[in-house]
Amino acid sequence: MSPTPASPDASPVGAARPLTRSQRLDRLPFTRKHGRMLGASGIGWALDAMDVGLISFVIAALSVHWELSKGDGSLIASAGFAGMAIGASLGGLLADRLGRRSVFALTLLVYGLATGASALAMGVGVLILLRFVVGLGLGAELPVASTLMSEFAPARIRGRVVVWLEAFWALGWILAAVIGTFVAASGPTGWRWALAIGLVPALYSVVVRLGMPESVRFLEKQGRHDEAETIVRGFEDSAGLASPVAAEQDSSESSQQVSPESPAAPAARVTTEPPPADPLSSETAGGIWSPLLRRRTAGLWAVWFFINLSYYGAFIWIPTLLVDRGFTLTQSFTFTLIITLAQLPGYAVSAWLIEVIGRRWTLTLFLAGSALSATAYGLADTEVLIIVAGCCLSFFNLGAWGALYAIGPELYPTAVRGTGTGAAAGFGRIASLLAPFMVPLLLATGGQVLSFAVFAVAFALAAGAAFTLPEQRGRALAE
Numbered sequence: 001m002s003p004t005p006a007s008p009d010a011s012p013v014g015a016a017r018p019l020t021r022s023q024r025l026d027r028l029p030f031t032r033k034h035g036r037m038l039g040a041s042g043i044g045w046a047l048d049a050m051d052v053g054l055i056s057f058v059i060a061a062l063s064v065h066w067e068l069s070k071g072d073g074s075l076i077a078s079a080g081f082a083g084m085a086i087g088a089s090l091g092g093l094l095a096d097r098l099g100r101r102s103v104f105a106l107t108l109l110v111y112g113l114a115t116g117a118s119a120l121a122m123g124v125g126v127l128i129l130l131r132f133v134v135g136l137g138l139g140a141e142l143p144v145a146s147t148l149m150s151e152f153a154p155a156r157i158r159g160r161v162v163v164w165l166e167a168f169w170a171l172g173w174i175l176a177a178v179i180g181t182f183v184a185a186s187g188p189t190g191w192r193w194a195l196a197i198g199l200v201p202a203l204y205s206v207v208v209r210l211g212m213p214e215s216v217r218f219l220e221k222q223g224r225h226d227e228a229e230t231i232v233r234g235f236e237d238s239a240g241l242a243s244p245v246a247a248e249q250d251s252s253e254s255s256q257q258v259s260p261e262s263p264a265a266p267a268a269r270v271t272t273e274p275p276p277a278d279p280l281s282s283e284t285a286g287g288i289w290s291p292l293l294r295r296r297t298a299g300l301w302a303v304w305f306f307i308n309l310s311y312y313g314a315f316i317w318i319p320t321l322l323v324d325r326g327f328t329l330t331q332s333f334t335f336t337l338i339i340t341l342a343q344l345p346g347y348a349v350s351a352w353l354i355e356v357i358g359r360r361w362t363l364t365l366f367l368a369g370s371a372l373s374a375t376a377y378g379l380a381d382t383e384v385l386i387i388v389a390g391c392c393l394s395f396f397n398l399g400a401w402g403a404l405y406a407i408g409p410e411l412y413p414t415a416v417r418g419t420g421t422g423a424a425a426g427f428g429r430i431a432s433l434l435a436p437f438m439v440p441l442l443l444a445t446g447g448q449v450l451s452f453a454v455f456a457v458a459f460a461l462a463a464g465a466a467f468t469l470p471e472q473r474g475r476a477l478a479e
Contacts, residue, residue, distance in 0.1 A: 021216050021232045022477065026155040033238035037152060038161065040212050041145045042168035044108055047201040048141050049172025050179070051115050051134065053340075054194055055080060057180025057333060060319040061191040064329055070320075070440045072124050077316050077436040079128040083135020085429030091140020092147075092422015096415065100148035100215045101208070104141060108205035111137025115198025134198075139429055143408070143421040150409035151215045151417075151477065152235075158410070159359055159473065163351035163402035170343035170398060177337035180319070185329050217414040217477070288412065288420045295468070296411045297420065302465035303404060304428030307367065310374065310455040310462070311397055313435035318390070321448065335387060342391035343398040350399035354406055358473040360466060363403035367463035369396030371456045378452025400462075410472040417477075 019027070028034075059076055062068040087107070095103045114133040121127040146162055153161035184194040219228040236242070288297045318339070322332035346366075353362045373393035380386045412420035442451040 021220065021228055024232055025152060025216060025235060028154050028235055028239045028241070030154060030157060030161070031235060031238040033235050034152065034154075034161070037212060038149065038165060040208060041104075041149050042165055042171075043204060044104065044141060044201070044208060045145055045165060046168040046172035046175065047108070047204060048111070048138055049169040050176045051111060051138060051172075051198050051201070052080075053173040053176025054179060054184070054198065055131065056316045056319050056336075057176065057184045058191045058194060059316075060323060060329065060332065061180075061184045063320060063323070065188045065191070066124075068124070073320065074436040074440060075128050076124070076131055077312075078433050080131040080135040080138070081312065081429050081432040081436070083132040083137075084139030085135075085426050085433060087136035087139030087141075087426075088143055088422050088429055089139075089426035090136075090422070091144050092418040092420070092425070094140070095144045095147060095418030095422065096218075099218055100144055100151070100418065101212050102214075104144050104148060104212070105205045105208040107137040107141035107144065108201040108208060109137070111135075111141070112199055112202030112205065115195055116202065118198070119192045119195035139425065140422070142405070143425045144418060146405045147409045147418050147421050148212075148215055150406075151217050151414075152213075155475065155477075157355060158477075159354040159403075159406040160351045162406035162409075163347060163354055166398075166402040166405045167344070167347035167351065169401065170340070170347055173340050173343060174337070177333065177340045181330065181333040181337055185333055217417075221414060288416055288423060293412065293416075293420070296470065297424070299465050299468040300408060300411060300420075300424045301427045303363070303367075303462045303469075304424045305431045306458040306462035306465065307397075307400060307404065308428040309431035309435050309438075310370065310458040311401070312432040313439050313458075314374065314377075314393065314397075314452070314455050316436060317439050321443075322386075335383075335390070338387055339390035339394050342394040346395035346397070346399035347402050349395075350402040354403055355473065358471045359403055359407040359410070360469050360471045363400055363407060363466040363469075364463050366396050366400035366403060367459050367466055370400055371459035371463065373397070374452045374456040374459055378449045378456070397459075404466075407469060407472060410475070410477060411469070413478040 055077060059068065059073040062076075063070075063073060091103055091107060111134045114130050114137065118127060118130040118134065121130060146165060149165050150158055150162055179194050179197060183197070184191045186193075213231045213234070214227070216228045216231055219225070219231070287293075319332045319336050322335055323329060327335070350362055350366060353365075370393060373389060373396050377386070377389040377393050380389045408421040408424060409417050438454075439451055442454060446453075
């Protein structure tokens with residue numbers, strides 16, 4: 001009987017098995033190249049937040065200058081969320097087929113141009129239509145950007161890096177609050193100038209397309225191994241580490257030049273142990289609802305739905321609710337700006353905890369804190385209590401968002417990672433579509449107390465769903 005031929009990938013007995021490209025990325029420290037990529041993705045993320053945040057100020061301004069009804073305001077906000085629901089799902093699917101970087105750049109272009117065009121709207125109907133197109137781009141951009149960053153971040157700090165990415169949301173929302181306070185509130189045409197600033201993402205899309213690398217995992221799935229190798233070696237060079245592939249090639253060439261009597265030079269080996277892999281089969285038959293993935297998908301969808309319902313129900317309407325309580329437009333926008341600043345420490349604490357106690361506990365605790373803060377805000381009846389409770393709501397809610405974006409891409413293997421994160425975001429956008437219509441009904445029925453009581457319950461349900469998700473801290477992404 002002839003011996004069975006060895007597999008091409010088999011290593012000699014006792015030899016170290018070569019690291020995959022994904023493992024080589026996971027072993028790296030956080031480098032300047034990671035930092036540039038985080039900055040490029042984060043700027044796109046901040047511009048996204050700026051656009052979402054601006055519409056709440058625009059609606060409040062139009063309620064004064066156009067005597068916009070709450071019903072029309074709900075339609076304007078919900079049109080954007082309807083687009084986001086479709087865009088998130090389509091963006092994830094396209095990212096798994098066309099690449100993360102290309103879809104990221106396309107989404108920036110779409111919503112930047114549509115936002116700029118919104119500044120010229122002469123009526124509510126046109127504004128609603130353009131907000132739908134804006135939503136298509138916005139919805140697709142967020143899950144694609146978080147997936148791309150997750151696939152490059154070193155495993156031991158991946159969650160923290162994605163929370164840093166999500167922290168750019170606070171910068172964008174703060175920028176929206178500044179523009180709303182000093183531009184949108186400046187006069188009858190101030191809201192137009194505020195939306196005109198939204199053209200910036202269209203210009204930035206060129207920077208993203210030319211300056212960011214494509215996902216190595218995506219390139220490998222497409223059989224583009226030379227491109228993937230070039231990108232990985234670039235990150236290794238940035239870290240000051242020699243590529244193990246290059247080292248083995250050099251060692252092989254040197255051994256061919258020495259005589260048989262001379263001892264061969266040992267090949268360079270990477271001693272860093274790769275992180276343990278997620279115990280998830282790479283088999284993706286059945287997609288994100290396959291038997292291995294369905295529980296993860298159901299839990300993630302539930303978190304996305306309830307956190308969207310509460311977040312957009314509260315934060316889109318806060319400026320308008322303050323005006324309804326007798327505060328001037330400028331006072332309302334100033335209070336909102338102060339409340340928004342509390343997002344930054346929320347992200348900072350979330351980024352620290354996520355690698356200390358894990359993703360699941362961090363997400364659950366911040367959602368529970370959001371529920372308590374929403375209850376307090378609903379009961380607040382003085383300026384001080386409104387600001388304090390609003391800051392607590394902002395702190396916990398945005399910290400929860402950071403943890404959610406970190407855990408999503410970690411739940412799926414490469415072939416369906418974009419699809420999984422995009423579908424969850426798309427399902428969540430259904431809640432954000434409903435929230436603007438729900439708030440006026442809740443206000444008419446039970447006032448602000450009932451509205452924020454409903455948000456508190458939704459946050460509590462999200463916390464329960466979050467606790468069902470598997471803990472992925474320190475694990476390599478599933479291939």
